[in-house]
Amino acid sequence: MSDQSEVQAYYGLPKEVLFCKKCVISNQRPNSAVEFKHTRESKKDTIAFDQDGVCDACRIGERKKSIDWVEREKQLRVLCDRFRRNDGHYDCVVPGSGGKDSFYAAWKLKYDYGMHPLTVTWAPHIYTEWGWANHQAWLHAGFDNYLCTPNGRIHRLLTRLAVDNLFHPFQPFILGQKNLAPKMAKLFNIPLVFYGENEAEYGNPIKDFGEARRNYRYFTGGDPKDTFLGGTSISELLEKYGLEKVDLEPYMPEDPEPLEKLNLEVHYLGYYLKWHPQACYYFAVENGGFRASPERTPGTYSKYNSIDDRIDDFHYWTTWIKFGIGRATYDAAQEIRSGDINRDEGVALVKRFDGEFPERFAEEIFKYLSINPKEFPKASKAFAEPIVTRESFLALADRFRSPHLWQKTGNEWKLKHVVWTT
């Protein structure tokens, strides 16, 4: 093996690349972080491996097997009994897209636990036809829903900035999504929010997993001076890009004070009910007419998760560039932990599909990311190249390839470390 000690690693990633012995994830996977503090200079915390070379997410998968789910289910009943209302008001908020997980969560709470959920949705950048159909199918299975769709121009601009600064086209979605549920809870005076799975199932620190309640850190803010959207400071957004303060309203983290006054509790349903993503998919098919994507998602083999946003394909392609982890790796790691496939199958799927360029919506996405002078008279002047082309996008990608992960031979970029040779 070549000496890696002299080679630079971007984003604070570990210089030595390791692959989990049980799944296919590498130690380069960043934990989910507080997005409104995210800048190009941010150093990422990454998934922990133990001395046996096994990742935290796999250890949690094992731990799930010994959890007393009957006892956890009882705790859920107690929690629901504490919050249930029969006075004509909603008693909990269930944020989600109407995909398999939020379908399962809302359905269980309403029909098995007698709750009265209000579902809330933060819109994708650009809906896929099947994503929209599934969102509608969710509501027709018996739910009220508020769909929050951000100003398309502002969202495009922030997405472009997130791409240029962080190579993270999905960030504006995450910002809005994390904020929406507590904001709606405040608006409707509903003191309980249910998320689905705990982020620790995918590799956040194990200590997070023992917690039913979500950390406030993820969605409440402090000083606006320390707040960044698309890796850009608020003052820059206002001055350089010509935005007004109100344009940023949906993205700004919630003020913690009113939430504390409301005594808001945020719980993971995945703490109380054993969460199996593929089973959620079948559940949503049987109970709500959920439909998988009609075509394989580029970069992976699956059809049933993260299928509602046309920018999703690019989200996972950028993680492949930055961390060497593409969508097939994320999907296979999850399915190995869930016992749907074994490691040999996972490795073969990663080898075949990881990093496949998402051609199907590419031209539409480049247009989406282009800040043309007609629609953006002021902001367009702040970009050296306001229009995104395939060439400019691929050139940008090269600037985000960390030297410890990538090697260029001739015109071809290759990952130095891959799971099928370990």
Next chain:
Amino acid sequence: MKSVIVIDYGIGNLHSVVKGLKHQGAEVTVTSDPSEVSSAERLVLPGVGAFGDGMRELQRRNLIDPIHQFVATGRPFLGICLGMQLLLSESEEFGRHTGLGIIPGKVVAIPHSPGIKVPHIGWRSIQPPAGTTWTQSLMQDVEENTMMYFVHSYTAVPSDESRRLADAQYGTVRISAAIRHQNVTGCQFHPEKSGVHGLKIIHRFLQ
């Protein structure tokens, strides 16, 4: 209802096997209890992973004798993937390991040759060995050359040719797709992951 015991020895994925059996109307119990294993009406030994680990885990749970006791009763037994390989006398996977020895022979690595990728993963058609048929076997409802789903790096080589129930041709390698001895059948492929045709084998196993 037909009752089936699926052996849980801490190795691999029981989810699909249990689902496949239930789909065909079986009442399934997943257990590592030795007395439940020896007294089962029907027994399934699934498994994914290395041969040595598999035997060690069976031993640790005191399941080897109960499996032999069950087999001696003449009641139906189905081994799947590693659960099929464990039926043989020995394996050379990561060192030499003794198997259950119910079917004489050994388990060897799929030989590397051009056009052969190891592990062998994917769909491949299966046939009865020349001069044999599938009547009076778990395969009797399956048509010759049906595709089944495989994922493995090692392959069983029974010392007695007549134990071979089905073969699959993988490049130049002849894979033992299924083996049989009296009431004991083993499938290298996954009937529970091979769609309607795989389910026909499970259906017959429950008759």
